[in-house]
Amino acid sequence: METFTDSLIERERVPVAASQQTARKPAALVPIREIGPRYREHIARHILALDARDRYLRFGHAAGDEQIRRYVESIDFKRDDVFGIFNRELELIAVAHLAYPPEMAQAQDSRAEFGVSVSGHARGRGYGARLFERAATRAVNHGMKTLYIHALSENTVMLHIARKAGARVERDGSESQAWLSLPAGNFRTWLSELLTERVGRADHWLKREAARARDALEIVQEIGDGVREAAAARQRTGS
Numbered sequence: 001m002e003t004f005t006d007s008l009i010e011r012e013r014v015p016v017a018a019s020q021q022t023a024r025k026p027a028a029l030v031p032i033r034e035i036g037p038r039y040r041e042h043i044a045r046h047i048l049a050l051d052a053r054d055r056y057l058r059f060g061h062a063a064g065d066e067q068i069r070r071y072v073e074s075i076d077f078k079r080d081d082v083f084g085i086f087n088r089e090l091e092l093i094a095v096a097h098l099a100y101p102p103e104m105a106q107a108q109d110s111r112a113e114f115g116v117s118v119s120g121h122a123r124g125r126g127y128g129a130r131l132f133e134r135a136a137t138r139a140v141n142h143g144m145k146t147l148y149i150h151a152l153s154e155n156t157v158m159l160h161i162a163r164k165a166g167a168r169v170e171r172d173g174s175e176s177q178a179w180l181s182l183p184a185g186n187f188r189t190w191l192s193e194l195l196t197e198r199v200g201r202a203d204h205w206l207k208r209e210a211a212r213a214r215d216a217l218e219i220v221q222e223i224g225d226g227v228r229e230a231a232a233a234r235q236r237t238g239s
């Protein structure tokens with residue numbers, strides 16, 4: 001099986017059990033873009049909208065609203081990388097956090113830790129897997145040797161994504177740890193990241209312009225309605 005370390009862009013599809021299959025067809029091209037601190041509120045909104053089960057899977061415990069807000073506030077955008085996928089309304093529907101704990105960055109075997117969430121209605125389209133690839137490529141380009149994932153053992157989807165990429169998974173009761181050995185960065189990994197980011201930014205720009213055009217159209221329609229109502233009122237009063 002071709003894994004992430006064999007190919008950073010194209011990966012073979014591995015069959016999952018019928019019960020695990022999702023109805024939707026994964027999107028061929030997923031526009032992912034890197035996001036900075038000005039998206040903190042968007043990130044908070046996305047995570048706060050996750051239900052109790054998803055919060056449990058994402059954080060390993062039933063994180064309350066306050067804990068989620070503290071987590072989002074604590075994201076160090078200068079050190080870590082955060083990637084997002086936006087819908088047409090420019091709401092974040094998927095977020096991945098690639099964390100570089102200081103002690104790990106200093107270590108010989110430098111590791112980055114991956115965490116992700118996809119909004120319930122946007123699952124099964126390949127967003128989780130694409131975000132994993134995107135983060136792994138960034139980790140490669142940052143010279144990381146390992147991508148680390150801490151997940152609950154019951155989190156079959158996350159562990160499937162990690163295993164499929166070639167990660168070694170070790171189960172310790174209710175928790176599992178996955179390590180993906182990363183290859184050294186090269187021109188291809190650098191180019192892959194550059195192109196993916198360009199696509200993500202272009203997509204975001206198009207969505208923003210489309211939203212502006214929709215807003216402008218609404219204003220024009222409101223003005224038109226107002227003019228029509230005023231004309232009708234004048235006709236009624238005969239003025």
Ligand SMILES: CC(C)(COP(=O)(O)OP(=O)(O)OC[C@H]1O[C@@H](n2cnc3c(N)ncnc32)[C@H](O)[C@@H]1OP(=O)(O)O)[C@@H](O)C(=O)NCCC(=O)NCCS
Pocket residue numbers: 013014015016019020021022026054055057058059114115116117118119122123124125126127128129130149150151155156157158160161164
């Ligand atoms: C884990 C999560 C991010 C996956 O996101 P997603 O966008 O639905 O995943 P994808 O569509 O990329 O699917 C990835 C793979 O899992 C498979 N899969 C999808 N849904 C599945 C399910 N319910 N059970 C098992 N496998 C499933 C897909 O078929 C795909 O495999 P394939 O590439 O071999 O076809 C998402 O379920 C989520 O946000 N869960 C809650 C938070 C969480 O668990 N985060 C991870 C902790 S770090």
